[in-house]
Amino acid sequence: MKTTTFCEDLFTTVRTELGDAGLYGKKVWYNYPFEEMKDRKELFEKDGSFKKMCDGGRWVRVVNVFLVESTESEEDEIGGGLEPCEEELRVERNVAPFATKVQTMELNCVQFLQNKTILVTGATGFLAKVFVEKILRVQPNVKKLYLLVRASDNEAATKRLHMEIFEKDLFKVLRENLGDEKLNTLLYEKVVSVPGDIATDQLGMNDFDLRERMQKEIDIVVNVAATTNFDERYDVGLGINTFGALNVLNFAKKCVKVELLLHVSTAYVCGEKPGLIPEKPFIMEDIRNENGLQLDINLERELMKQRLKELNEQDCSEEDITLSMKELGMERAKLHGWPNTYVFTKSMGEMLLGNHKENLPLVIIRPTMITSTLSEPFPGWIEGLRTVDSVIIAYGKGVLKCFLVDVNSVCDMIPVDMVANAMITAAAKHAGCSGVHMVYHVGSSHQNPVTFGEIHEIAVRYFTKNPLRSRNGSLITVSKVRFISTMALFSLYMTLRYKLPLQMLKLIDIIYPWRNGDKYGDKNRKIELVMRLVELYEPYVLFKGMYVLNSNFLF
Structure with missing residues (x-):
């Protein structure tokens, strides 16, 4: 007997979970997609191996993985990725232990969401929509979802939520499963629209009774609100990404039952550092540029206010003010070692959270470039053209002839549903852990790099x-x-x-x-x-x- 290698079509999740140790010596893993299993159903059912990896239809493929003996005579046939014929296949052990582990993890996350009241800021954003849909689909017994959106009043907020979230194709799986009437009932019972703005005190909530009720009920605060324009106006970037994050933290501290603040940042807060980037929180006192200048966030805000005051006193046009504020943001970002206003203001937001969190559990999620869904609620859903997507479409249209890029650099992309899953998993793991301050990258460059x-x-x-x-x-x-x-x-x-x-x-x-x-x-x-x-x-x-x-x- 001789050990063979993994089959080429091995399901990545299984290999990642078990690694080469899962071979147990002279054995090999096999993977059979559902479509190829139809003719083999009787063979595998009698061995008790024809199983779904997960219940509820949440995985796109039904995967069956087997450990089989491997002989030298089989190696040429098997090593090339070919499946052995049925009579040669001897099932020794199916993947039930792994399936159980995955199911247990999913079950824990679903149970965690039960009877929870969650505030989500930036609810109409791409990632937040997927996050909200996931919760409603897997745990309809969530107690309440307060969704904060920019709107003049509650009626406008409700209308915006329905137009920009619930009526989108993203919700078609829920709509097909429940029907329009039951889905509308679910949304009516579980979702509360909240007009507000994280750039202002009390998150811009003018309804005192609603604010007081939220602070009594909320268990988890999820801050997804952000402006993602690379060259955003400095006053806008500071207002939302930096001090807006602090406003969310201050609101969370007033919630008597709060178990966790989960803040979505970006992996690119690291700046332009080469090499391996660790999952480490910022320590404000250590932030100095190459000339030793220490970053002072309050000073940055005062500089912005002073420039804005000067522009208004000069009676500048709105267009000139916008241009000047954008230039100031890029100037300050590069002075302190960041490439643009977006990542600079997001970095400062993280610093303020770390400095002012006290004992409130804080988890920071740093995703890389977020792209379309991998599988949930269905593959390929995306809203608009984003970073890499716009370049790929431009190429497909024949308009991209030349491009600035290092072909050997890794393009770190991550499906949006994987980011949403990571958010839920991290919340389930750290909720209620007093004083915790965790940072998690959500990307692909380290384990599955693609150039x-x-x-x-x-x-x-x-x-x-x-x-x-x-x-x-x-x-x-x-x-x-x-x-x-x-x-x-x-x-x-x-x-x-x-x-x-x-x-x-x-x-x-x-x-x-x-x-x-x-x-x-x-x-x-x-x-x-x-x-x-x-x-x-x-x-x-x-x-x-x-x-x-x-x-x-x-x-």
């Missing part, structure tokens, strides 16, 4: 096989993208390829202004926009870091 070059190859194969159509109905043929690995070379490319030829168009517009309209102005604005976006994304497409995950239980 930008690999993503490009996948995109080439996909759009070659499944081409998009242009507006006139013709198929779009894609070609490989020209990758440029430094900003200097990319700027040179843009100058030679676009900016110099554009000067000829400018000359034509001057000589014949009546012929083409302002074509030069239109194209020049597009080039400036491209360069602006490339500058914003540069830290991420050339990123040399990898986010350490020490907590596999989250997944």
Whole structure:
């Protein structure tokens, strides 16, 4: 007998959970998707091995994994990923122990949610919607979900929740399972719309009675509210991402039953550090830039207020104020070692939470680039085009010819439903643990890295096989993208390829202004926009870091 390797189609979760130790010597794991099992059903049912890994239909595939003896004569056939014929397959042990462990973990999380009252801020955001849908789908016996949204009053808040959350395709599984009437009853009984704004004291809740009731009932506070614009106005970023987080903390402290504050941040608060990035909270006293300047968050707020006051005294237009506030945010971020206003203000929010939490249990979730659902409530749901998604679609449409990126850098993406699952799991683990301050990365770079070059190859194969159509109905043929690995070379490319030829168009517009309209102005604005976006994304497409995950239980 000789040990064989894992089959190529081994279900990743099983391998991750059991590792090579699960081989027990001269054995090999097999994986059979449900579709391939139909003809083998009788064979496996008599061995008691034809089982679902989870109940409730929450997994897309039904997976059966077996330990079988492996001989040298079988190795060529099996090692190549081929399935042995039925008469050679000798089932020794199914995956029931692993299934039990997974089921127990899921059951604990579902039970944790029972009879809980949860406040969710930023409820109309992409991640928050998936989080809310998950809770209502797996635990309809949750006591209450208070959903905070920006709105003028309760009626407007309720209308916004229904339009932007409950009427979306995201809820079609719940709607199909329950029917419209029962789903509406569930939402009426379990969901409370709360008009408010985390950028203001008391979260902007003007209804004193509602606020008092919430502070008596709430068990868990989940802060997902954020502005994610990389070059956000500094006053807006500080108001929501930094001091807004502190406002949520102060509200949570007034909740007499509160067991946990779960705050969603971003993995990119690390800045542009290369290498392995640990799951560590910030210590404000240690935050100094390369010149030794210590970060003072209150000073940052005063600088912002002073600049805003000066702009208003100068009677500047709203457009000029916005531009100045954006420039100030980027300037302050880079001074202190962060690439943009978004991650700088999110970092300061984490620091304030750590400094002011006292004994309140605090868990910070740091996801990487969040993309479409992997499996729940169904695969592929996404709202709008996000970071990587927009680039992939641009390539499929044939408009992406050149791109600034290091093809060997890891593109750290994570499905949104995995982030929602991690949030629930972390809450279940740490709720009620006085004084705890935990940080969890939720990403893929450490355990399952995929480079930008690999993503490009996948995109080439996909759009070659499944081409998009242009507006006139013709198929779009894609070609490989020209990758440029430094900003200097990319700027040179843009100058030679676009900016110099554009000067000829400018000359034509001057000589014949009546012929083409302002074509030069239109194209020049597009080039400036491209360069602006490339500058914003540069830290991420050339990123040399990898986010350490020490907590596999989250997944």
